[in-house]
Amino acid sequence: MTTSIGGLDTLCLAVTYRLRRRDAYVGAGQGGVPGMITARVSPINESRHFAPQELFFSLTDDKGRIRYGNQVFTRVSGYSEHDLLGQPHNIIRHPDMPRGVFRLLWDYLGEGKTIAAYVKNLAADGRYYWVLAAVTPCRDGYLSVRLNPSSPMFDVVKKAYADTLSVESPLEIEHGKPYAIQKSLEHLCGAVESLGYKCYDDFMRAALCAELTARSRIADARPTSSLRVSESTAAGDLLDLHASLANLREQLGEIFRSLDVFESLSTRLVEKHEAMEELGPSLTFLSLNTHISASRLGDDGAVLSVVSRNLGERSKDADRLIATLMQRMTPACDAARAIAFDVAVAQLESEVCSSFVEELLEGDSGGDQALVAESLDSLIEELVDRCHKVLVALHSLRDDIGVMKHAACNLVGRVDQMRTAQLNGKIDIASRKNAQGFEAIFEDVARIVAEARRDCDDIIELLNTTGERLTALLSMEVALRTELGAARASTSAAVGSRCEPV
Structure with a gap:
């Protein structure tokens, strides 16, 4: 606001000065955003x-x-x-x-x-x-x-x-x-x-x-450092806010340090992706070869035909479960990285909120108290919204991990059934003189099934570790929400005090 001390002439000079200052900044804007002439x-x-x-x-x-x-x-x-x-x-x-x-x-x-x-x-x-x-x-x-x-x-x-x-x-x-x-x-x-x-x-x-x-x-x-608290009607509320933010930063820091498990999960699951995708088609191809070779044996190939059908059915089941696993894998990894990013931003926001509160407690915030109060309220509102977003995302990720683990456990069951079919086929061809070529097929099946079982076990171990970490993180939810509520309440009180006319 311009204070008039010399009538209309003074007001006109002030307006002209402001217009000139505004024009000095307008120039090379982009995207609808005002620009400036950096030559100044x-x-x-x-x-x-x-x-x-x-x-x-x-x-x-x-x-x-x-x-x-x-x-x-x-x-x-x-x-x-x-x-x-x-x-x-x-x-x-x-x-x-x-x-x-x-x-x-x-x-x-x-x-x-x-x-x-x-x-x-x-x-x-x-x-x-x-x-x-x-x-x-x-x-x-x-x-x-x-x-x-x-x-x-x-x-x-x-x-x-x-x-x-x-x-x-x-x-x-x-x-x-x-x-x-x-x-x-x-x-x-x-x-x-x-x-x-x-x-x-x-x-x-x-x-x-x-x-x-x-x-x-x-x-x-x-x-x-010790705060030099100025005399203010909002000092008590600001001190409460400062304490809540300190507790919030500690909790966010613990979450941030725990999120390395998500990056590990993401990296390892990506490594398993291609191997798992190849499982179903490879077994389907081998079961088809077994069926064709068994049909050439006539009645002598009846048992092998049953084995080949069993392998084919189990491979289709495995394909379906692998598809479920893959559909969840990429978005879950992306969600984990997004959570880590949001927690990192929340850490920055909580720390800058604390620094700003310290400025206010020390009386170094500038003259426009309504503007200061509005800015403090905007900062806390954004921080609270982001923390709530993190909590919602953690719950969603835990649900995704549960679905992936269920699919992985079912896949283990199908892999074990394929292993049983492979052993039955191997036993059958051992007693036959006219079963040349089947040995190589069933050895390939044994190798693929063994690799698939190892991959499934690795995935389940990763998901178990991640699930345990998620449960530990979500056990902090009540305390985190308590601090967020306390911060919001202290901010409302402090903002109300600052907006009161003096």
């Missing part, structure tokens, strides 16, 4: 420092205009809160960033999905700072939480971005921005695939987990 800040090849343990966040409206950011954001970006509020978030866009990255970001957000991406930002003094940003849709806009990247993946990404920019820049000059952005995005997706990831989802999940793991190894990542 000349980039220099120096980085701005922020500590590995620091996190910062910003809230924007649905057009990407900044609604609020914490003290770390304003300090690292080099802008004052007044300079940032109401401005498009790409006020900090660095020209070294490929536009394809931002197209990817807006595509994800447009679908209502969270995205994690490495971003090089431009500070007010021209220096740069890198972040890994987790951006998610939230009430009336978007929430972006950023950390200081330090994993080995970060160096790989910097090179991939430089290569992508070298493709994008000449194409923009020659063919225009839309064409260049599309080709930039294609090049970026190709770079992700060349790193061994089938899609950007897999890459960003691995990147976020790698960064959190690297960050946790840094000594004193969350140094203990």
